[in-house]
Amino acid sequence: MIQKNLRAIIVLELLFPLILLLFGAYHGVLQVFYRAGVIQETSFLGIGYYKGLTAHGVINAIVLTTFFAVAFGHAVVSQQLEQSVSAAAAKAGAALMVFGTLVAAGPIFAGKADVLYTFYAPMKAHPLFYIGVVLLVVGSWVSFWGWIPGYLRWRRSHPGQKTPLGAVGIFATFIIWQMCTLPVAYEVLVQLIPWSLGLTAGVNVVLSRLLFWFFGHPLVYFWLLPAYVMYYMIMPRLAGGKLYSDFYGRFVFLAFIVLSTPLGLHHQFAEPAISSGYKALHAALTFLVAVPSLLTAFTLAASLEYGARQNGGKGLFAWWGKLPHFDKERWLFPYLFLGLVIFILGGITGIVNASYSMNALIHNTSWIPAHFHLTVAGPVFLAILGMSLYLSVGVLGKKIVAPGVAVSIPYVWTLGVFTFSAGLFYGGLKGVPRRTNLGMSYLDELSDAYRPDWRIGEYIGAVGGSIMGLAVLLFFYVLVRSLASARSERQADSFALPESEAYHDEDVGVVKNFRPWIVAAVVAILISYIPPLVQVLGANYPLVSE
Amino acid sequence: MAANSAIPNVEKKVLVASLVFAAAMLGLIAYAAIRLGISVPTCITNVKPFEEGELIRVAPGRYEAHVVAKTWSFKPNRLKVERGSVVDFYVTSKDIVHGFMIERTNVNLMAIPGTVNYAQARFDEAGTHQILCHEFCRDGHDNMMGSIEVTR
Numbered sequence: 001m002i003q004k005n006l007r008a009i010i011v012l013e014l015l016f017p018l019i020l021l022l023f024g025a026y027h028g029v030l031q032v033f034y035r036a037g038v039i040q041e042t043s044f045l046g047i048g049y050y051k052g053l054t055a056h057g058v059i060n061a062i063v064l065t066t067f068f069a070v071a072f073g074h075a076v077v078s079q080q081l082e083q084s085v086s087a088a089a090a091k092a093g094a095a096l097m098v099f100g101t102l103v104a105a106g107p108i109f110a111g112k113a114d115v116l117y118t119f120y121a122p123m124k125a126h127p128l129f130y131i132g133v134v135l136l137v138v139g140s141w142v143s144f145w146g147w148i149p150g151y152l153r154w155r156r157s158h159p160g161q162k163t164p165l166g167a168v169g170i171f172a173t174f175i176i177w178q179m180c181t182l183p184v185a186y187e188v189l190v191q192l193i194p195w196s197l198g199l200t201a202g203v204n205v206v207l208s209r210l211l212f213w214f215f216g217h218p219l220v221y222f223w224l225l226p227a228y229v230m231y232y233m234i235m236p237r238l239a240g241g242k243l244y245s246d247f248y249g250r251f252v253f254l255a256f257i258v259l260s261t262p263l264g265l266h267h268q269f270a271e272p273a274i275s276s277g278y279k280a281l282h283a284a285l286t287f288l289v290a291v292p293s294l295l296t297a298f299t300l301a302a303s304l305e306y307g308a309r310q311n312g313g314k315g316l317f318a319w320w321g322k323l324p325h326f327d328k329e330r331w332l333f334p335y336l337f338l339g340l341v342i343f344i345l346g347g348i349t350g351i352v353n354a355s356y357s358m359n360a361l362i363h364n365t366s367w368i369p370a371h372f373h374l375t376v377a378g379p380v381f382l383a384i385l386g387m388s389l390y391l392s393v394g395v396l397g398k399k400i401v402a403p404g405v406a407v408s409i410p411y412v413w414t415l416g417v418f419t420f421s422a423g424l425f426y427g428g429l430k431g432v433p434r435r436t437n438l439g440m441s442y443l444d445e446l447s448d449a450y451r452p453d454w455r456i457g458e459y460i461g462a463v464g465g466s467i468m469g470l471a472v473l474l475f476f477y478v479l480v481r482s483l484a485s486a487r488s489e490r491q492a493d494s495f496a497l498p499e500s501e502a503y504h505d506e507d508v509g510v511v512k513n514f515r516p517w518i519v520a521a522v523v524a525i526l527i528s529y530i531p532p533l534v535q536v537l538g539a540n541y542p543l544v545s546e
Numbered sequence: 547m548a549a550n551s552a553i554p555n556v557e558k559k560v561l562v563a564s565l566v567f568a569a570a571m572l573g574l575i576a577y578a579a580i581r582l583g584i585s586v587p588t589c590i591t592n593v594k595p596f597e598e599g600e601l602i603r604v605a606p607g608r609y610e611a612h613v614v615a616k617t618w619s620f621k622p623n624r625l626k627v628e629r630g631s632v633v634d635f636y637v638t639s640k641d642i643v644h645g646f647m648i649e650r651t652n653v654n655l656m657a658i659p660g661t662v663n664y665a666q667a668r669f670d671e672a673g674t675h676q677i678l679c680h681e682f683c684r685d686g687h688d689n690m691m692g693s694i695e696v697t698r
Contacts, residue, residue: 042685050682116682120643122659123684205643205658245557269586271656272663276588283575287568294564298557356575357584360652360665364645364680431649433680440688449691451676506553535589544659546642 001496003078005087007395009094013071014388016098017064018479020105024059025472027052032420032465035436036458037443049437050114057117058108058133061376063101065223066136068384069177070097070143072226073170075391076233077147079497080164081154089146096139104132116435118212119192121203122546127196130188137181144174162512165249166499169229172253173222175518176260179525180218187211195545202543206273206536213264214529221260223376225253227383230336231300236500238333239323241307246502248299250511252292257514258521259289262528269359273539278532279356285528286354293347300340306503328403334410335386339379342414346374349425364435366457367428370421377417377468382410385475393482397492401481405474413471420464427457587655593662595638601625609633615644615657618686620677625694629672633694637663645680648694656681669696 002010027047033039034049042048070093078085107113107126115125151171155163163171187208194200232249236242243249265282268274305319313319323337324330349371352358362368393400400406424432432438432454441449443458510516578584599614599621607630614621615637627633637646639657646655648667655663669675679690 050684053682114684120681123642123682206661209658245554247553248557268656270654270663272587272658272661273589276586279586279588280579284572287572290568290571291561291564294567295560298560298564351571355571357578357586357652358575359586360584360654363654364647431647431676431678433645433647433678435682435687436680437688441691442688447689449676449689504554504557508553539589539591541660544641 003083010071013067014392017067020059027056029469032462035438036462037439040439076166080167084150086146093139093143100132100135121208122544124546166233169253173225177222180215183211184215202545213267218260223380235336236303237498239307242503243500244302245504247506254517255292257517262524266354270363283356331406335382338410338414339382342378365428366424366432370424394495397488398485416467423457423460613637616640618690620692623692632668649676
């Protein structure tokens, strides 16, 4: 059972960012029309393109993902570790996160923080933007710390027993988060906030970028791993089967602790000031992090096949038809399954990005948002939508109204995001830049810079973006109607997340303990980051300001 | 079916296959970098950030372009070289972070204040290449661009 005194906090942490998502998604749809040259303005209905783009990135990729990871973490950890979560820490964490988000929202919507969600110095934002983001992150730390004492108690009272797999995944998520947010906290607290307050003359930009990208890639695993927890813990059960390999589940989560961080330079291939040899090392390590995802592809496919065969599935591929693709009782299934289908393309295009010199073809082109909308707006976003609906309705004791619509949403979204990304991949290979209001120049017929050959990709992107917007509207229709349905106390009390049994329940000592993996992670970070850090600090770059 | 405590063989094979896949992809990258000479920008220490943008003709068919990025233009922003030229591009920024991409080439660089970035390109076909800033640099970003004309 999910801990009773966490219910209200979980619902708050799920619904608060979803309300903001209405704006984040609205500006996602607007952007595709600006980019296609349908809106040829610097702003529309009082919101500038880059103000909207900043809000789109901050709300969708930082606020929604962080709140969701904490809320889902509360549910999984309290259910699997015998209701051992500190409610005081959960409350304090939630208060900090909500307060921080509101503090950051002020300058964003006032147009005092048009710096996008990467806030690259020396582009300066209002101090409250940075302070708000810090409070949000600290709130997520506090929530995580509230799980640790209860887990240690659980281990003492269950000697030799394996930690339940879902909790392993959630702890891996937050161990990665804790490690990767420390350098960016240094960047924000020591470099950016004093400079933004006017206390220092400028920023060592090269250092700030190194610190930011130390954080920037593990961030994507912080987004992704809660979805992985659902794939390993919940999806096999929904498919009517079992998790094929318990060992691989554990190994994958623990391997991500080690492998998700020492590779940030693959976001900096196009930059000066860092030796190509160090970049090559990070490129090599990036290929290692593909391994846990390949193992996941195998384990999950095997789990689904097992479930489908239990349901009477036959043949080499015909068993696919025996999965609950359109089952209204198990409406959560397609949110997870289609996320995995999208992630196949997201993963492959990610390998292109990481492939060292090949990066020159696509760096900062529209190929990049096309790629990451197949990851963070693919498996991650679908898992967040599906689980937010499942959890909020479940802990409140409500029921899903219009389950047929609920089943259709991930299909509409998948169609939309594939169309959107197809257009932006095509444009990116032709050199169309990302983060650019194309309607003001390249897609303005009256401009000297007009590029008719860039039009088609952006039109396809606009069609896809509109379909994605439609899916979000359908989602809110189901969510609002379901939350307004009659409440049953009995149903709320008996609600629990589905947990899969293991088909192969291997007993391997090395995946029973976090400690060796954390030590290995620290060693890998030191090896991969000390040389470029020494190089950057040794060069004495000037402090620059806007 | 009984719970097994050992790792089944099929799972070991999958791990090996995954590692082989990763190693093969890495091998191809190494081949491109070492044998084909396609690399990524590195740390340049022998060129100090310059103040003036200029296109210098070092020898027939050899150029050095010193490009200064500053909101919201490149200097120089209209370059002209003859077909078959090899151009060394050195790029810096005078204010915030900009991008410097030449379409249909491998020149795709970040321009970071206080540093110099470098890439080389060879222009074998006559025509005009768009140069664009591809990193958001505030209001005028959408119009921060240039061109390089390759003459016959």
